[in-house]
């Protein structure tokens with residue numbers, strides 16, 4: 689069974705992107721996966737039997753010049769760079785989503801506190817807001833909150849309750865969506881805010 693790209697990347701990451709035998713790292717060497725117990729000796733295809741090794745250590749040919757490395761291995765290094773880039777992009781994306789949620793929660797809290805200066809959303813309220821923010825764009829939640837406040841201008845608790853109930857109703861259909869479909873909402877708003 690061939691090692692998948694993802695698994696190879698995981699092993700490299702576990703071993704700190706260094707050859708387990710000589711400690712060298714890219715770009716000085718090209719990393720490969722070594723079977724600790726060779727397959728011919730019955731070594732299994734499992735993470736516990738994989739180790740990061742440089743080309744030289746893995747093939748027992750120390751000092752092999754880089755230009756003798758088969759094109760396939762160079763291609764592997766390029767794949768690895770792509771995977772690292774993907775991981776970086778993914779982390780950036782997550783941070784962007786977290787930033788958006790913090791900013792949006794703050795905006796909604798400010799609107800509420802402007803009308804009810806002696807009251808604020810507690811932890812449960814803010815948790816609920818976070819959940820709705822994963823399904824509704826901020827501008828929509830702002831509209832709902834403002835209309836709840838104007839409807840219940842003299843009751844801080846009714847305004848907050850109506851706001852949450854209206855968001856709940858609004859997300860009824862969305863709650864059954866797949867995570868991919870839900871993420872479209874975030875995507876749409878990230879674009880809109882830019």
Ligand SMILES: [Zn+2]
Pocket residue numbers: 707708709710711712741742743744745746
């Ligand atoms: Zn090595």
